[in-house]
Amino acid sequence: MKLLITFSIIIFLSVNYTSFAQKSIEVIKFQDLEKLMQKGDGIYVFNFWASWCKPCVAEMPIFETLANDFRLNNVSVIFISLDFKRDLDAVKRFVEEHQIASQVFLIDEPDYNSWIDKVSPQWSGAIPATLIIKGQQKEFYEQSFDYQMLSEKIRHFF
Template sequence: MHKIITLTLLALAGFLTPAAGQDLVRLQKLQQIIQNEKEKVQVINFWATWCAPCVKELPLLEKLKADQPGIAVRLISMDMDLDPDPEKVRRFAARKKIQSQVLILDERNPNQWIDQIAKEWSGALPATLVINNKTGKRKFVEKELHEGDLEKLIAAVQ
């Protein structure tokens, strides 16, 4: 009986949210996304819904996304590290009407993957990586962004 209910619920969940899951990425997939972006400069922001300074700097990233279509803004949620429910992130993104791409990193042991994203990163949030695959230049900051910071970082990877 239990099994039937579970299966029904699973089927229903799948039916109601057909696209759910595509925003959940493992490290390898995230690295592929970053590497495959050949045209645009990427601003990759590591954040979480519980992180107050992250939420505070979100409007700066959203403004960049709106003003500069030549920049790819990706918001990588670290929420799953603490809470396995990705719905919390999706609800948050919907409520805030976030236009930038939101990806939810689905990894367990940060000690195994933090260095693969940025060796200089301690793991503290927020953190932002700016990458230009055309010039091969990258900039990484591990602090809250303020007005004008993103523009400077982007200029530094041209």
């Protein structure tokens, strides 16, 4: 009986540890981001952020809540980190500590001026910034969001 209990505890701890294991964050180039932005099977919310940006960090739980609340409406949140590639381990720790469940990518394109206009001509380069896409329909926002404002923007795509 003790063996069964011990074995059960080990299995329980192993399963729980893997659920909190460090999330893999893929480092991408702009061409990879372009491919992500061309998905046509739902509504995609791309949030451009950095771990050192206080307004970005403050609004991340709002995006996570939205992702959970609108999952059945085929809404996906994708975080695009603008942190430096050399800070990847710190970004991974940040994502783990803040329990970010949505996909997170780190874009390795240090010359921002070469690609931000391709995301949106309206983008000055400031963060937080959000791009919402459904098929060919796109809306870009260079601002912070609260839950109500962000959910209203998403509902325009239904």
